[in-house]
Amino acid sequence: MSQLLDRDRLIRWxxxxxxxxxxxxxxxxxxxxxxxxxxxxxxxAAAPALMVAIGVTFIIIMGSIDLSMEGTVGLTAVxxxxxxxxxxxxxxxxxxxxxxxxxxVGALIGLVNGLIHVRLRIPSxxxxxxxxxxxxxxxxxxxxxxxVKIEDDTFRAxxxxxIAGFPLMVYVVAVLTLLASFIQSYTTLGRNFYAVGGGEExxxxxxxxxxxxxxxxxxxxxxxxxxxxxxxxxxLGQAESVSGANFMFISITSVVVGGVALWGGIGGVWNxxxxxxxxxxxxxxxxVIGLPDYLQDGMLGLLVIVAVVLSTDRRSVSFVK
Amino acid sequence: MSTFIKDFIQRETIxxxxxxxxxxxxxxxxxxxxxxxxxxxxxxxxxxxxxxSYRDRASAYWNAIVSGGEAYVExxxxxxxxxxxxxxxxxxxxxxxxxxxFLAKNSGKGAIACDPNDSPNARPVVEAVREAGGYISTIWNxxxxxxxxxxxxxxxxxxxxxxxxxxxxxxxxLFDKMGGEGGVVHLGGIPANIPAIERLNxxxxxxxxxxxxxxxxxxxxxxxxxxxxxxxxxxxxxYGDKIKGVHCxxxxxxxxxxxALKAEGIxxxxxxxxxxxxxxxxxVMKGELLATVFTNPHWGGGIALALAHQAAIGAFKPSExxxxxxxxxxxxxxxxxADAEAFKKSYLDSTPKYDWNDRWGLSxxxxxxx
Numbered sequence: 022m023s024q025l026l027d028r029d030r031l032i033r034w035x036x037x038x039x040x041x042x043x044x045x046x047x048x049x050x051x052x053x054x055x056x057x058x059x060x061x062x063x064x065x066a067a068a069p070a071l072m073v074a075i076g077v078t079f080i081i082i083m084g085s086i087d088l089s090m091e092g093t094v095g096l097t098a099v100x101x102x103x104x105x106x107x108x109x110x111x112x113x114x115x116x117x118x119x120x121x122x123x124x125x126v127g128a129l130i131g132l133v134n135g136l137i138h139v140r141l142r143i144p145s146x147x148x149x150x151x152x153x154x155x156x157x158x159x160x161x162x163x164x165x166x167x168x169v170k171i172e173d174d175t176f177r178a179x180x181x182x183x184i185a186g187f188p189l190m191v192y193v194v195a196v197l198t199l200l201a202s203f204i205q206s207y208t209t210l211g212r213n214f215y216a217v218g219g220g221e222e223x224x225x226x227x228x229x230x231x232x233x234x235x236x237x238x239x240x241x242x243x244x245x246x247x248x249x250x251x252x253x254x255x256x257l258g259q260a261e262s263v264s265g266a267n268f269m270f271i272s273i274t275s276v277v278v279g280g281v282a283l284w285g286g287i288g289g290v291w292n293x294x295x296x297x298x299x300x301x302x303x304x305x306x307x308x309v310i311g312l313p314d315y316l317q318d319g320m321l322g323l324l325v326i327v328a329v330v331l332s333t334d335r336r337s338v339s340f341v342k
Numbered sequence: 343m344s345t346f347i348k349d350f351i352q353r354e355t356i357x358x359x360x361x362x363x364x365x366x367x368x369x370x371x372x373x374x375x376x377x378x379x380x381x382x383x384x385x386x387x388x389x390x391x392x393x394x395s396y397r398d399r400a401s402a403y404w405n406a407i408v409s410g411g412e413a414y415v416e417x418x419x420x421x422x423x424x425x426x427x428x429x430x431x432x433x434x435x436x437x438x439x440x441x442x443x444f445l446a447k448n449s450g451k452g453a454i455a456c457d458p459n460d461s462p463n464a465r466p467v468v469e470a471v472r473e474a475g476g477y478i479s480t481i482w483n484x485x486x487x488x489x490x491x492x493x494x495x496x497x498x499x500x501x502x503x504x505x506x507x508x509x510x511x512x513x514x515x516l517f518d519k520m521g522g523e524g525g526v527v528h529l530g531g532i533p534a535n536i537p538a539i540e541r542l543n544x545x546x547x548x549x550x551x552x553x554x555x556x557x558x559x560x561x562x563x564x565x566x567x568x569x570x571x572x573x574x575x576x577x578x579x580x581y582g583d584k585i586k587g588v589h590c591x592x593x594x595x596x597x598x599x600x601x602a603l604k605a606e607g608i609x610x611x612x613x614x615x616x617x618x619x620x621x622x623x624x625x626v627m628k629g630e631l632l633a634t635v636f637t638n639p640h641w642g643g644g645i646a647l648a649l650a651h652q653a654a655i656g657a658f659k660p661s662e663x664x665x666x667x668x669x670x671x672x673x674x675x676x677x678x679x680a681d682a683e684a685f686k687k688s689y690l691d692s693t694p695k696y697d698w699n700d701r702w703g704l705s706x707x708x709x710x711x712x
Contacts, residue, residue, distance in 0.1 A: 053580065059579040062576070065605060161399050165399070167405070168619075170621065180605050188605065256571065256605075257567055257598065261567075262400045263400050264568075266568070304572065305575070305579070308561065308576035309576055309579045309580045311580065314533070
């Protein structure tokens with residue numbers, strides 16, 4: 022029994038150990054990696070990705086998958102810029118209206134995503150991938166392939182204003198992560214995600230409205246994607262139809278590396294936080310230690326496999342698909 | 343699982359499944375018609391249908407290419423909708439399949455301009471066009487061993503833009519601004535992508551004349567703004583104050599670099615870029631960017647389609663033209679703070695009208711292989 026307990030505990034903390042190990046490894050090769058300024062750089066790179074990854078975490082806990090993030094982030098980023106500019110072009114003169122509006126748009130996209138998946142009974146993989154393409158297409162249509170810029174210094178303070186060395190957006194992300202953790206652990210909806218992911222048939226037969234939980238999950242994910250869209254604009258000062266590019270790979274990889282199981286029911290928001298940090302520390306560290314660029318992709322792949330091997334309890338599953 | 347739960351779930355699923363089959367059947371029939379634009383008004387084009395095959399509409403660059411193609415079509419007295427857009431979304435297979443379908447629909451009478459997406463795809467594409475009896479010009483991507491004159495008149499021309507010389511010019515401006523000394527970093531395109539290699543080579547050529555400039559690092563950021571911001575942040579950790587200038591292989595990556603520096607409160611770092619997109623020209627005018635290179639995609643898009651179509655209607659015979667008319671470089675213009683305003687006025691605020699019968703007027707010479 023005690024042996025089992027140790028194993029469980031080890032697996033639970035493995036992602037964090039991987040993260041600490043990576044930090045030590047990179048710091049040994051180049052001490053500059055450990056500087057506060059570099060941590061701030063990693064945090065800026067990780068901020069929008071973390072919001073996307075937390076959104077998809079809820080879906081993966083349910084045992085589904087959501088691949089609509091690139092389209093959703095692209096479309097919300099572009100719409101955010103349009104609304105921001107239409108309502109005055111500065112945060113003070115009414116541009117703040119764009120923030121609640123875009124969170125609503127994110128929720129709506131998530132709702133459509135969930136409805137397509139649940140009502141039409143299309144696997145979430147296909148439904149969300151298709152909706153992601155629709156999102157990117159809509160963003161191309163809106164922008165005509167051009168870039169939309171936001172130059173309001175007040176809004177850009179999310180990137181440029183630092184408290185204790187970290188930009189404001191990092192604190193925003195920290196607060197929202199706490200909120201996500203609260204939803205996961207202290208709300209009925211959060212517990213229901215685990216019920217669905219742990220055994221959908223059982224949950225269904227016990228009287229849980231699984232379809233409603235699924236739809237709400239996608240709505241919640243959509244809101245987090247919208248936050249990522251806004252942060253992406255804050256980070257780059259611009260939006261275009263491809264603003265969401267690469268988020269699919271980064272977020273899903275981070276979630277899995279952090280120890281959230283793709284088959285559902287295992288892991289949570291904090292696993293995702295560690296996963297996102299692992300991926301971003303690897304990306305940053307490889308350049309900082311001067312690894313040749315042709316080795317970087319291969320190294321990222323290898324480290325991801327190692328992290329997954331260490332951080333997921335694969336003994337409990339009989340099939341891996 | 344107990345039989346009770348099983349039966350319960352089954353009861354719920356069956357009616358739903360029938361509905362699904364029915365709606366799936368409905369969807370497929372709805373999606374079939376109208377894939378290609380209309381084939382009307384072909385009389386004005388001498389009976390030839392016109393098409394541009396390219397990546398996507400998600401960048402200013404491809405939009406400018408398409409606007410050139412449309413300008414040519416309009417010069418024939420047709421509507422811009424008479425040019426079919428074959429969008430390959432970065433897939434070589436789709437590029438080839440679209441072109442074959444377009445030719446089949448028009449019984450081979452198609453004049454096509456095309457970026458084959460990657461070099462190996464150029465050969466199957468031009469061979470498919472030759473077999474169908476159509477005419478094609480390609481831009482950017484083809485293998486070095488594939489030449490229009492080996493395929494015949496159906497493969498009219500190939501246009502590319504040399505990245506090396508203009509990138510070298512931009513690097514020289516950068517080095518002069520740095521006072522001829524200090525460290526420089528390069529952010530490149532997708533590795534093995536020809537323009538990415540050429541633009542880095544241009545930088546290296548310029549380095550030979552500046553012994554006190556050190557190339558600290560050159561890594562790919564895949565033409566992408568977000569990746570460039572993150573790469574630049576990592577460069578800052580590794581090299582810190584040693585970085586005195588930044589050389590980017592395209593505009594989009596330069597936007598990311600500017601933002602990464604803004605996050606650190608660094609201003610006044612000299613940065614050069616490539617592509618001459620409107621936003622980049624604005625940044626040059628504001629002094630946030632030192633230089634960018636304009637490749638006139640509007641002209642490139644127009645002339646590529648014009649060459650294919652004019653060969654199709656017999657306005658000229660490709661095999662009678664010299665080799666430098668079958669494979670040539672498009673123009674490139676360096677945009678610096680001194681001329682940015684004039685450049686913007688003449689190229690971006692209003693699009694110049696080109697004489698599409700002046701087929702090689704803006705050519706920068708025949709393509710040279712090394």
